[in-house]
Amino acid sequence: MNALKDPEIFQQAGPFDATPVTHRIHREVAVLAGWGRAILLQMASPRIAWAIREHSGFRAEKWGRLSRLSRTLNSMLIMTFGDEEAARRAARGIDALHGQVHGVVGEPAGSPWAGASYSARDPELMRWVHATLVDSFVVAYERYVGPLSLQEKDRYCAETAALELLFHLPPGLLPRSHEELERYMDDMLASDQIAVTETARMLAGRLLSAEPRWIGRPVSSVLELVGVGLLPSGVRDAYGFAWSGRRQLALEWSSRAVRAVLPWVPGRIRYWPISRPGGPSRARVA
Numbered sequence: 001m002n003a004l005k006d007p008e009i010f011q012q013a014g015p016f017d018a019t020p021v022t023h024r025i026h027r028e029v030a031v032l033a034g035w036g037r038a039i040l041l042q043m044a045s046p047r048i049a050w051a052i053r054e055h056s057g058f059r060a061e062k063w064g065r066l067s068r069l070s071r072t073l074n075s076m077l078i079m080t081f082g083d084e085e086a087a088r089r090a091a092r093g094i095d096a097l098h099g100q101v102h103g104v105v106g107e108p109a110g111s112p113w114a115g116a117s118y119s120a121r122d123p124e125l126m127r128w129v130h131a132t133l134v135d136s137f138v139v140a141y142e143r144y145v146g147p148l149s150l151q152e153k154d155r156y157c158a159e160t161a162a163l164e165l166l167f168h169l170p171p172g173l174l175p176r177s178h179e180e181l182e183r184y185m186d187d188m189l190a191s192d193q194i195a196v197t198e199t200a201r202m203l204a205g206r207l208l209s210a211e212p213r214w215i216g217r218p219v220s221s222v223l224e225l226v227g228v229g230l231l232p233s234g235v236r237d238a239y240g241f242a243w244s245g246r247r248q249l250a251l252e253w254s255s256r257a258v259r260a261v262l263p264w265v266p267g268r269i270r271y272w273p274i275s276r277p278g279g280p281s282r283a284r285v286a
Contacts, residue, residue, distance in 0.1 A: 026081075027081075028270065036230075041132040045194060049197055081275050113197065123169050
């Protein structure tokens with residue numbers, strides 16, 4: 001049984017055809033455009049930003065960002081398209097890494113977050129990470145691939161909520177409808193749990209710069225245009241990212257161009273190999 005086809009979750013989602021919406025969304029390479037947005041939203045949590053600063057090669061290693069993205073993407077694809085045992089192995093690998101990530105936020109004295117504890121196994125932090133990914137993938141899919149109906153968005157939320165089972169999270173923690181997801185995102189963004197710190201701004205600068213340097217400014221500009229442009233305006237302003245009508249127009253044109261070209265892109269390029277018929281039956285678990 002596929003990990004994201006749990007019958008209990010499906011009963012809550014209502015009747016639908018045999019192909020999960022999760023498969024349709026996650027198979028698209030173009031949806032990777034939402035990843036930068038998701039990470040920027042995650043780092044708007046001071047505890048997550050500090051955890052990344054202290055425990056991730058994201059900042060120190062030459063290929064840190066690409067390695068982190070590759071590991072996370074690989075696990076997501078396994079949990080979407082792999083069989084149940086492969087998905088459970090991927091989840092155990094993630095949980096083992098999470099078990100090493102805990103400590104105390106070291107923001108300067110006077111910061112409301114100085115001394116706050118964090119743990120990657122904290123269900124509330126895991127809920128925020130999950131919600132930012134689901135929300136960002138919906139945003140990226142609709143901008144670069146095509147529209148989703150409300151029913152399809154509800155199904156996507158319900159299907160991905162099956163991750164509660166893989167990570168032993170409290171039942172009902174993850175949003176099971178798009179309305180619930182939007183309400184949770186709005187509540188979090190309006191709460192004192194979200195505050196863009198200097199640590200988050202420093203990490204954002206690293207995230208949006210080209211790696212390695214020989215790739216050059218054009219790639220960095222595209223990363224920034226998409227990652228920053230898809231953010232909620234309040235979060236974008238809190239990071240201090242400059243935005244203008246001209247940049248908004250560039251974002252609009254980029255998405256129109258991708259949507260126009262995508263139907264003509266061969267499947268071997270458009271879709272991840274693990275998702276394609278006849279593709280590999282399982283992917284590497286890092």
